Amino acid sequence: MIRLTTNILGVFALKNGRIIERILFPMDVEKIADRLEVIKDGVSEEEVAIIEKLKRSGVREVYVIDPERFPSTLGIKFLKDSEIIDPSYLAEEIGIGREEFSELISKVNLELAKRRLKGIGRDQILIQAINSIDELDESINKLVKRLREWYSLNFPELDYVIKNNETYAKAVSSVDKLDKGLRNRINSLRRESTGIEFSERDYEVVTALSDSILCLYSTRREIESYIDHLMSDIAPNLSTLAGPMLGARLIALAGGLERLSFLPASTIQVLGAESAFFRFLRTGKKPPKHGVIFQLPEIRSSPKRMRGKVARTFAAKVAIAARADHFNGKFVGDKLRRDFLRKIEKLK
Incomplete structure (x- = not known):
């Protein structure tokens, strides 16, 4: 059983608890933080290099904590590893003392926290x-x-x-x-x-x-x-689904990406139509079917009888995209867009 693990020290392949392959990260806090950000939803160069070595030695399957992070194009089978390998054990194995390791963890965590704080408010x-x-x-x-x-x-x-x-x-x-x-x-x-x-x-x-x-x-x-550019960085899923300008307007109307991510689809559907919505509450007239999302070509060009359904479908996808973006989820924008267009076809 071959296990692959990545931590602040580098990438390690183990067999029966013994290190058989390793590529260490540079002992530089910023560079380590760079690699840890890459592996949040991608694969680092060091991981690819280790996997290639394992393949050449005849390994066909590897156990990892998050198999979904690794694409099938790497040519090896990734299985779910239920046990987390203690990084302090690996530090000891490669000759890094406990105090030095603890200090490195503190510095890297501080750097990552600084980056997260910089990201807040974008x-x-x-x-x-x-x-x-x-x-x-x-x-x-x-x-x-x-x-x-x-x-x-x-x-x-x-x-x-x-x-x-x-x-x-x-x-x-x-x-x-x-x-x-x-x-x-x-x-x-x-x-x-x-x-x-x-x-x-x-x-x-x-x-x-x-x-x-x-x-x-x-x-x-x-x-x-x-x-x-900002939307591709801050909210790539929402940008792909709605387009950067409409996506930005939805974020602005909600008061921020975090607030948008917590809104139900029914509220997202009428963002920008507040005056019409309050008129409905006051007079009992028909509620608005859509707000700013009417700018979406697929909604605007739909027959009147269908617009409400198309708007509801789109708002539900926006809710998913906003949550994926806010909580640093994987990129699902293309899939959300395809699903939305497919549902529109079924509504016709």
Whole structure:
């Protein structure tokens, strides 16, 4: 019976209580902490190296504490080991004294605690980022409305030709920023425009406003990219299931990932629809079927009669994803997404 164990000292393979293979971690607290973080839900390079050695010596099965952590692609069978190997015994076997071992444990635990504390609150940064997106959108919409009203005094036809707000701002800033076809059309309309004349100073000021709007669009894209990165780090399961932006909004509405992870699916379903929900409680009118999750394409595009069921199904998956992310569970985002899409098909 071959047993494989990993602790703060390194990776050990034992047979009948005797060490037959070992790869020690560097005696550096940060590097040890790095490896221990890897083996929370993955396999370290040292473990792979030991497994390869065992395979070459003809070993076909190994007993480990958590068989599910090891992928089948490693080419060896992993069985459940019900007995934990005492790391202090292994320390003694490789010549590390009790005091030195205890000191190492304390230092590594302190480093891991520091890392956990640093990780706490990252969702609060995410909340600030997603709220910034909302405020940017509000500012952009107000400024674009003002820009359209202002520039329409000089070139009213442009307002009818370009419906996209960012493209409109580009056209005001400089037609050279547009594609050739649209540029030619605008130049043609400009020659026959019925608008009033602008002075050079008028153009300078309105162009400055359009440039500011374009800068806000650029900032929005930058923050959105930042949210994508944060979500993949903080809540990979939720990000895969709901998309990074919707996932971030759910975390923000709940007040944090931890709070979201404890919410029942029925509450998640109506997050963002609080005013409609309170109206239902006050007047007895129909309760809302969904809140912010209506932004999900699969819910938004569903027939009205199905939206409630699709929203309930999705909210249940969100609850699972949030718990997996908060409690550092394994990555199940892809599976949750597939299950959700499969259930939608059955509902049709």
